[in-house]
Amino acid sequence: MDAHSVINRIANKARRVWLRREINQGIRTRAEAVAQACPTPVDSRPVVVFNASTRLGGMSLNAAFSLIASWGLKMEGAQVVQFTCNAGMSRCVLGTNKDDPSQIPPCKECVAQSRVNATAAETRWFDYTPDPRLEEIMTGLGVDALAQLEYEGLQLGELTLPTLRWVLRRHHLVDDEATRLLFRSFICSAWNVARNFTRLLDEEHPRAVLVFNGQFFPEAVARKLAMERGIKVVAHEVGLQPYTGFFTTGEATAYPIDIPAEFELSEQQAQRLDQYLAQRFQGNFSMAGVRFWPEMMKLDPKLIEKISQFKQVVPIFSNVVFDTSQSHANVIFEDMFAWLDKVLDIAREHPETLFVIRAHPDESRPGKESRESVANWARDNQVSELSNVWFVDSNQFLSSYELIDRAKFVMVYNSTIGLEASLLGAAVLCAGKARFTQLETVFFPQSLPAFEKTAEEFLTADQIEVPAGFRENARRFLYYQLYKTSLPFDSFIEEDGIWRGYVRLKPFEPADLRASHSATIKTIVDGILGNGNLLLDED
Secondary structure, three states: OOHHHHHHHHHHHHHHHHHHHHHHHHHHHHHHHHHHHHOOOOOOOOOEOOOOOOOOOEEEHHHHHHHHHHHHHHOOOOOOEEEOOOOOOOOOOOOOOOOOOOOOHHHHHHHHHHHHHHHOOOEEEEOOOOOOHHHHHHHHOOOOOOHHOOEEOOHHHHHHHHHHHHHHHOOOOOOOOHHHHHHHHHHHHHHHHHHHHHHHHHHHHEEEEEEEOOOOOOHHHHHHHHOOOOOOEEEEEEEEOOOOOOEEEHHHHHHHOOOOOOOOOOOHHHHHHHHHHHHHHOEEEEEEEEOOOOOOEEOHHHHHHHHHHOOEEEEEEEOOOOOOOOOHHHHOOOHHHHHHHHHHHHHHHHOEEEEEEOOOOHHOOOOOOOOOOHHHHHHHHOHHHHHEEEEEEEOEEEOHHHEEEHOOOOOEEEOOOHHHHOOOOOOEEEEEOOOHHHHHOOOOOHHHHHHHHHHHHHHHOOOOOOOOHHHHHHHHHHHHHOOOOOOOOEEEEEEOOOOOOOOOOOOOOOHHHHHOHHHHHHHHHHHOOOOHHHOOOOO
């Protein structure tokens, strides 16, 4: 490395350090202002806020949603207690090195940021205390046995399994010592969270609990313990629009939405949705601060030529198998790869049809690369040797919409592209429970034989009749997802200029966090403290 490159690296690092200090000072300043401006709580029962899996250093989108929501609650007279990790887990979600599970998390950096975020807040810190009895019970257990582990009435194996899959970037776990070490560490950490959170519940008797995600083990444990006591729990995730959050009393990663049967889009709402879709269908969108399609490419001329050689084409859209949404999706098939195996069986029986299998772009996102990818599956199953199967890898940014336009029908597991295909009027055969299967938007058989039967009928039919209600339901669902459940925080946050997907606070006054001044804060406060449905009132 030459001297110029070294100087640039030093300068960039110095800039990031300076920016981080400035950002953290902004958090402290606003936290202190809120503490001085908020009224004295009228209810001694607090709202407990817990989000140990959103960040290490810096402020991620979900960390910002949690912090701003807690300030809004305080400004409306609620007592808020932050349940905060003080190196309270031997291994955590974001602090684990998947290449070296023996490496301890960077607790110093994380706790330092937590202290900034907890400025002027009532905070309950929890440390880590080992449980020798639990450690002894797990000695010699393999991955399958650990997944079934119950301890003191708590299904610790089940509660930590989605996190283990997410951290290791795979669904099918290898039963080796590295995986077992990490599984045991997660289970011990989950139990430590459980003991400390139980103590908090016993002492504070909270009126509600606000957690991030609800699927990663720290928050999943807290959510379960609170719900067992009949305490309202609200979980949050990123919304579909930039700088928006989704808050729900249900499973956040399942995205439950209660859409009234009588709801129909007005002319103004329909125009608003059409404008969004015009951008979306060009690949011009992002989620959680990440733009999945840096460049939307036309179909490869070789693929177009290949399509012309077949009677019909069926695009196959996969998912990221370790994503936390997959635990909700696996209702017909054991997992996404079992579905892809079935797709290959169907392809072998229908040589007249070209099947285009498209890997999800998030499989190759830097820092989140899948270790059990569709590309690996395609190689292991020798997909390239099948003359009627064309594979598109995750780093090939071709237009999925052009594929849909040419398709006899579309096959998806639980990818959002299934909803979009329905919006475009295509027949969609869905194999996994998806956000949009809450309404009749796609063909979603409820058993394996029914799935096989529907696929065969579609492949042999001269024409597939799509119920007229599918497209309208898809529009209704997407409108709710975009403009009713996605709560905008763009008045309070912006990009931090350091890490993609991380944010900083904009200048604002404590009064801006009052429910009377912010529709987002009003929605959250009504949903947590009252009987609100956590849906944005467009009026």
